[in-house]
Amino acid sequence: MMLNKRVCIIGSGNSLQEGLDKNIQNLLKNEITFTLNEEFRFFDSTATFFTDWTFYQCREKLLKNHPLIIGRFDSHIGAKDRKTKKLYCSKLPQLIMLPSSSKYLDNPWNKGFYIGVLCGLFTLTFTIALGVKEIFLLGFDGKSVNGKTHHYQGIKDFGIFVNEEGRPRTGVGLTNGVYNTGVFNKSRKSWNNDFWNKYKPELKKIKIYNVSPESTIDTFPKINYDEFISKIKENPSNINQNLIRKEIKEYITTHAKFNKNNFKCIN
Numbered sequence: 001m002m003l004n005k006r007v008c009i010i011g012s013g014n015s016l017q018e019g020l021d022k023n024i025q026n027l028l029k030n031e032i033t034f035t036l037n038e039e040f041r042f043f044d045s046t047a048t049f050f051t052d053w054t055f056y057q058c059r060e061k062l063l064k065n066h067p068l069i070i071g072r073f074d075s076h077i078g079a080k081d082r083k084t085k086k087l088y089c090s091k092l093p094q095l096i097m098l099p100s101s102s103k104y105l106d107n108p109w110n111k112g113f114y115i116g117v118l119c120g121l122f123t124l125t126f127t128i129a130l131g132v133k134e135i136f137l138l139g140f141d142g143k144s145v146n147g148k149t150h151h152y153q154g155i156k157d158f159g160i161f162v163n164e165e166g167r168p169r170t171g172v173g174l175t176n177g178v179y180n181t182g183v184f185n186k187s188r189k190s191w192n193n194d195f196w197n198k199y200k201p202e203l204k205k206i207k208i209y210n211v212s213p214e215s216t217i218d219t220f221p222k223i224n225y226d227e228f229i230s231k232i233k234e235n236p237s238n239i240n241q242n243l244i245r246k247e248i249k250e251y252i253t254t255h256a257k258f259n260k261n262n263f264k265c266i267n
Helices: 016-021 037-041 053-063 119-129 188-194 196-204 225-234 241-255
Strands: 006-010 032-036 047-050 069-072 095-098 134-138 160-162 168-170 207-211
Touching (some): 032 037, 032 119, 037 053, 047 119, 053 160, 095 241, 119 134, 134 225, 188 196
Parallel strands (some): 006 032, 032 047, 069 095
């Protein structure tokens, strides 16, 4: 049961490079892992998440090979451009779309998951709503670490997408000293108060660790990769990925109270 499991949520901050160098990809093969955006290209994750439909549109061909995709609902997916009549992107059969909410709600299954502005927030809210008791956040930096905001910064065809008008856009790196991921430009205090401190009450019920000592996210206890790896090795989950994916889909079907026909597709 999900209630007895832990989940590792894998973001793209450059601190993740240390974990990659220590081969956590192999370590986490039998753990529940939720990858954000490009990270499904580095890990064989249980499920992969996105909140920006243009990411999904640009990576649709690659995402076809992933068994479970969960994203923020957007009407562009599965729809046609009104002018050109061309399909923006198809709705893959393994895609589940869920609504987001600007507020952190006690029961997001009714009105939506906090919040669409960052995939990490959306995914963390979803993971908590599953009833998980232990969560590890990897690559949740909110800043530049060793000169990079994302561990894949500089790798061709990573982190660059096109908007609805077909213009390139990215949240990777800095331009003239300004973070291309806009919310990273907030002050540390505002960054935590506006977003992450919403989760503080959850820490009375759930263990949430930030595996990034350098992170600007101060809400959760921080541990380093050696500590993280020790915790996983001391108590491996040894889960069956296909069974867990089935359980997650069943959990969503059972608990979701919003208009299911509009927000998700499960085959």
